[in-house]
Amino acid sequence: MLYAQTTPEAKRRAFRERLSSGELLRMPGAFNPLSARLIEQKGFDGVYVSGAVLAADLGLPDIGLTTLTEVAGRGAQIARMTDLPTLIDADTGFGEPMNVARTIQELENAALAGCHIEDQVNPKRCGHLDGKTVVDEATAAQRIRAAVDARRDDQFLVMARTDIRATQDGEAGLRAATDRAKALVDAGADAIFPEAMRTLEEFAAMRAAVDVPLLANMTEFGKSELFTAQQLADVGMNLVIWPVSMLRISMGATGRALDELNASGSLSGKLDEMQHRADLYDLVDYQAYNHFDTDVFNFTVSR
Template sequence: MLYAQTTPADKRAAFRERLASGELLRFPGAFNPLSARLIERKGFEGVYISGAVLSADLGLPDIGLTTLTEVAGRGRQIARMTELPAIIDADTGFGEPMNVARTVQELEDAGLAGLHIEDQVNPKRCGHLDGKQVVDEHTALQRIAAAVDARRDPNFLVMARTDIRAVDGLDAAADRAKKLVDAGADAIFPEAMASLEEFAAIRAAVDVPLLANMTEFGKSELFTVQQLADVGMNIVIWPVSLLRIAMGAAGRALDELTDAGSLTAMLGEMQHRADLYDLIDYEGYNHFDTSIFNFTVAR
């Protein structure tokens, strides 16, 4: 009932232990707290919170328009609703190194298990669009050093994302990954890798956990979990997939309303009321205090 029973500190410790095992952890992207609970129910290892999804949820493009307050608030809502660890997209850290430090502590306080900070310039662009620009090496390393220095829980994961592959090539990505690790990054997110061989090259360059981004309609082929495990990836995210599927279904439903005047033909595609009530634990609330919550759950 209400929120997760596992504390943020315990989630972080368990996440770090599992990440150290070397297995590939699956983190689908949650577009709201309810979808995070569904990800847990379906047996995944963690929840990812995408900056692109947070922007889209506000009706905005993913070009650095969201604020730390908005991201931390939504991150808190999602992280507290699941027993799973949640990693959040912190874009470029929302400012200069001192801002990055504040970002880390705000997201720690919001209950997240970790974040990633990228090396793009502000305003940033979606990682799979052309025309990206990255900051110089010194600035990139300063961001990560500030993040590591600011965290209070040593188990809070500070991941460095580098977008330099699309700007200066694979060798530059491997070189920057090494230097980001030297600056204190616990893990590396090499964005927009073009092949399994490119993922393998980053794996050969650094000895920290690596994240693979399997976003649709982007620069990377959509590799399977097993393919990514075979080249040594440790986390795989599908950042926008559930939102895309949900919005696609919503569009089809609206078309059906326009064409048929009702949604009777689409009932089989909907989450049943009983399944929704089970997911949000109506029964638990009912049992909590029957003098107040005295409704009956429909079956």
């Protein structure tokens, strides 16, 4: 009832233990607290919160317009509704190293299990768009050192994301990515998020380059082919995210429903596509509130 029963510290410890097991953890992107609960109900391993989704939720493009306050606040709303660990996108850390340090402590306070900080130049761009620019290695490493030094709970996962692969073509880009990943691990990163890998062979090359957990981003309409979870496990990935997928599916369905309303004036033909009221009440654990007030849940819902 109300919020998750597992403490943030316990979620972080469990997340670290699962990461060290060598298995692949599946973390779909939640676009609100209710979708995080559904991700848990469906048996996934964790919840991911995308910066692109947070920006889109505000009607903004993913170009670094969101603030630390907005991101930490929404992250807290999502994390508190699930017993799963929640990993959040912290963009470039919202400023210089001191800002990165504050970002980490705010995200700890928001009960997140970890975050990733990228090496793009501000204003950043979506990781699968062309025209990205990354900072130099020293600046990227400084961000990660600031993040690691600032955390108070050493179980909070500091992941470094590098976008350098997409800034160069072919073997040069992959070599730059592996070199940058090694430097970020040396700076203290607990895990690496190599953005915009194109093939399984590139993921395998990253696996060979560093000995920390690796994240694969399976976002649609981007640079990476959409590999299955098993394919990614076979090349040694430790986490896979589908960051914007649930939002895209939900918005696609909403668009079709609005078209139907325009066309026919009713949604009676869409009932089989909707979440039933009974399922919604089950997801929000309506009945548990009856433990505190027997007048709250004193009805039945027919399916």
